Amino acid sequence: MLFKGKNKTTKAVILLTAIFLSIEFLDELVDGVRGAAWPLIRNDLHLSYVQVGMLLTIPNTISSLIEPILGILGDIGQRRALILSGGVVFAIALQLISFSHNFPLLLTAFVLFYPASGSFVSLSQATLMDIEPTRHEQNMARWALAGSFGNVVGPLALGSAIALHQTWRSVFLVLSVLTVLTLGMLWKSSIAIQKTFSHDEPTCSFIDGIRNAIAALKRPEVLRWLTLLEFSNLMLDVLGGFLALYFVDVVGSPNTLATFAVSVWLGVGLLGDFFLIPLLERVRGLDYLKFSAIVVLCLYPVFLVVPNINIKLVILGFLGLFNSGWYSILQGQLYTAMSRQSGTVMTLSNLFGLVGGLMPLVLGLVAQQYGLHWTMWLLLIAPVALLIGLLGL
Structure with a gap:
């Protein structure tokens, strides 16, 4: 405290x-x-x-x-x-x-x-x-x-x-x-x-602090939120990182339109972060997380298959709107699960981040071998993992 x-x-x-x-x-x-x-x-x-x-x-x-x-x-x-x-x-x-x-x-x-x-x-x-x-x-x-x-x-x-x-x-x-x-x-x-x-x-001593971190890492609820945070990032930073390349290499858009797509992603995401604050005063965060994961699971395949660029941009905006609360809610749940150990949250997040940081490299290797178009479908793992991980909550 x-x-x-x-x-x-x-x-x-x-x-x-x-x-x-x-x-x-x-x-x-x-x-x-x-x-x-x-x-x-x-x-x-x-x-x-x-x-x-x-x-x-x-x-x-x-x-x-x-x-x-x-x-x-x-x-x-x-x-x-x-x-x-x-x-x-x-x-x-x-x-x-x-x-x-x-x-x-x-x-x-x-x-x-x-x-x-x-x-x-x-x-x-x-x-x-x-x-x-x-x-x-x-x-x-x-x-x-x-x-x-x-x-x-x-x-x-x-x-x-x-x-x-x-x-x-x-x-x-x-x-x-x-x-x-x-x-x-x-x-x-x-x-x-x-x-x-x-x-x-x-x-306590530093050694006790290490022991406390290891003990926290063995708790199922802590592992749940750490794992879901890494999976959710596929539809957050990882998607954002591949977005411009997707519009140029797969859709065939010029660089200016790819830049505009990234701006839509960031701008609508900012709007989503703004609306999330009053929303969480009225709706339970986990309920909204489940709902938004379902919406993203339905919208993302449409985003990938629809040929019209204008419709793609509209759907991209909705994706940015509905996934904007994922990090906030999941990270908040992690802090709640680790009450009185907020600093150790930073420790465990970094350790899991070392593994999660390999995801872009793995996706890059898949894209090199099979193409970026098919690689983008793998990002659907994010909403699927959220829905599985939130079962019963």
């Missing part, structure tokens, strides 16, 4: 919620800018495809080894220090990205950025869940909305900077400044936070 006794006040809840949602918005804003800036970064630094692959792989691998440790430390009394120090390194890494003029410096910046994001952002999410233990789904919906908004604004921010004759470096420098300002808000509230952070009081 984040708050203790009488210190749990409405003012503190609102303050901390606003700060943590700002952190998630900032993180996804960075991600949106970085994704859109890759062609500019590659050309400016004269990067090869191998170097781009290294920039995407090496930092993520290193972070996957560090973040499970950070999650356990966050549960045994180091939460506040980890969030604040992670924010400092987050800002430094963004500055290094801005100042990078060669591959080694950019790689160093990325190696710093990935685990810093885990410490700064993932532990902020865990702490947000601890603020109101009975409203995990609702607060995860707010978290997802903040992130979706940041991800949509990111490319627009970069485009605006280019229109004003600025460079990608300027945008990353501004993002570093925004991080410092966000840290300032967090630091300014440190007195109130110190009074509310029970996680800053040592509760």
